[in-house]
Amino acid sequence: MTLVKFNPEKRNNALMPFGDVFESIFNDTFFNDRVMTRVPAANISESEDHFHVEMAAPGLKKEDFKLNLERNVLQVSVEQAAEQNDAQRNYSKREYSYTSWVRSFTLPESADAEQIEATYADGILKIDIAKREEAKAVRRQIEIK
Numbered sequence: 001m002t003l004v005k006f007n008p009e010k011r012n013n014a015l016m017p018f019g020d021v022f023e024s025i026f027n028d029t030f031f032n033d034r035v036m037t038r039v040p041a042a043n044i045s046e047s048e049d050h051f052h053v054e055m056a057a058p059g060l061k062k063e064d065f066k067l068n069l070e071r072n073v074l075q076v077s078v079e080q081a082a083e084q085n086d087a088q089r090n091y092s093k094r095e096y097s098y099t100s101w102v103r104s105f106t107l108p109e110s111a112d113a114e115q116i117e118a119t120y121a122d123g124i125l126k127i128d129i130a131k132r133e134e135a136k137a138v139r140r141q142i143e144i145k
Helices: 020-026 029-035 084-088
Strands: 042-046 050-056 065-070 073-079 100-106 111-121 124-131
Touching (some): 065 111, 073 124
Antiparallel strands (some): 050 124, 065 073, 073 100
């Protein structure tokens, strides 16, 4: 997955040209449970001097996460053994289960791979990736003569 800008105005999807017609069908839990992978959702944003990745991963501890950077790809992973209580339960519906997963993000050229910080609090993993100095937006007031 790459860090690209999100355009909410552009909702054109080649796989779903009729959009809303099939939306209720594919948003049904029958399809979601089978089609959607069970990985935490991620929000990716950008500020003047950083890229920000936030992942919703409730019920974990910061020790559960592993962050690796290799060849400009940031990989976030969690590997947990299933609890014995889960094996004894008979779920009628299970919408969250983050026992083991991996998410990968390709960093843009403007990212500074040496300055990546991560924190985990209140079920949200926050990763801040600094921009290289030359990639930061230059702003200045231009005098009119």
